[in-house]
Each structure stands twice: as structure tokens, then as C-alpha cells.
Amino acid sequence: MGILELQELSYSYDKKTNVLNGINVEMEAGKMYAILGPSGCGKTTLLSLLGGLDSPTNGRILFNGINIEKAGLEMHRKKHISFVFQSYNLIDYMTPQENVMLTTKSPALPFLEQLGLTKEESKRNVLKLSGGQQQRVAIARALASEAPVILADEPTGNLDEDTAQDITRILKASAHEKGKCVIIVTHSGELAKQADVIFRLKKGHLQVVTDQAR
Ligand SMILES: Nc1ncnc2c1ncn2[C@@H]1O[C@H](COP(=O)(O)OP(=O)(O)O)[C@@H](O)[C@H]1O
Ligand SMILES: [Mg+2]
Secondary structure (H helix, E strand, C coil): CCCEEEEEEECCCCCCCCCEEEEEEEEECCCCEEEEEECCCHHHHHHHCCCCCCHHHHHEEEEEEEEHHHHHHHHHHHEEEEECCCCCCCCCCCHHHHHHHCCCCCCHHHHHHCCCCCCCCCCCCCHHCCCCHHHHHHHHHHHHHCCEEEEEECCCCCCHHHHHHHHHHHHHHHHHHHCCCCEEEEHHHHHHHHCHHHHEEECCCCEEEEEEEC
16 A cells, blocks of 8 residues: 555646546655656646645545545645745745754754754855755755655756755655655656656646656
């Protein structure tokens, strides 16, 4: 049984066209999944359903076998999911340490150091960090949260190529070493190659491009 199961998942904004059209997929803990697809194909819509920010028009999402609607979307959002966004979404009047402390009672510094930030950087205002460093803080916050699923919506969209590779490697390590289920939306076929499973979202269907885990 996967940690996330999508069953006949469909979504429509206007009741005419389905952005998502009967998706059946299982995702497991300890793996990184990449979702590729052109702008407007429904990637963000899919992540928002997985994150319990919205409800499907049809079908269901199971978390460890239980329908997230029945368990409660608020609980699902709080306990199961952490988001990483293209725009980092840090609290910008706080330091990295304070941002990480929002999701954990454990000491924040080890999470930040693990992601390559120095003690000094961890105490700086986040706006005085580079984009790559800010995204490391966002990932540290996600890892500190204990949520078993990380949903990353184009997390490297604003970063240079080397930093993007690095951030993708860190997300992959979160899956392989910490057992997270990491789902990353990207435009980059190159970055997607790091994933265990690559999906392409096309006409509302999620097609497996490669499954390196099998
Ligand atoms: N709130 C909304 N209301 C109506 N249509 C929307 C809304 N959000 C997104 N869409 C449409 O749904 C489709 C999928 O959007 P989105 O999930 O954001 O795609 P992607 O993330 O792949 O670029 C697009 O055609 C978009 O215009
Ligand atoms: Mg999007």
C-alpha cells in the first residue's frame, strides 16, 4: 500500500473541462516522484488536492489507506504535508532559525546546518540570503516538520542550474535517507531524472515516463 493513493481523481474548475481526468496512481514513502508537464496542464491543481487545500470533483485521495476527506483535510494539512514553493514562502521578517522553529520544538540549527547554512547565516534576516539559501531554509522547515510528505511546486524555478541540481539532490536525499515521500513538480527533464519515478501530466492523465525504482 502506498502512503498516497489517487483513485479516479478528477478535478474541474468550471464543470465543463476536466483539468485532472481520472488519475489512478500510488506513491510510496522513501521515494521521490517528479511531475513534468507544460504550464497550465494542472500540476499545481494536482498538488493542491494532494495537500488537502481543495477537494476533488470526483474520486479520492487516500493517505495510508484512509480517505483524507473522511479523516479531515485540516488534520491532513497539519500532520501529513509540508509544502516547498518556487517563491520560498519564508516569513521574511524572521531569521532562518525562527522560520524552522515554526514547525518544530526541536532545536532548529541542526536542520539548517544539515542543509549547508552556517550558524551566522541561520541568524540573519532571510531576505539577506541568496535564493538558493532561502530554498534550503524552506526545505529545512519541511524536514523539521515531521510531515511524511513533501510537496514541492517548481522549487528550483527561480534558481541557477547548479543550485537547482543541489536543491533537487537534497530533496532526493530527504526521500532516500529520511523516508519522506517527495513529490516535485518541475519543467526540467534534467532535474526530473533524479527522481525514482517520472510522471508526465497530459490531458488530465498522469503517465509514467520512467520508473527507475523497478
Ligand atoms: N482558480 C482557478 N479558476 C479557474 N481556472 C483555474 C484556476 N486555477 C487554475 N486554473 C486553470 O486550470 C489549469 C491548470 O492550472 P495549474 O494547475 O495552475 O497548471 P500548472 O501548475 O501545470 O501550470 C489552467 O488552465 C489554469 O488556467
Ligand atoms: Mg503551477
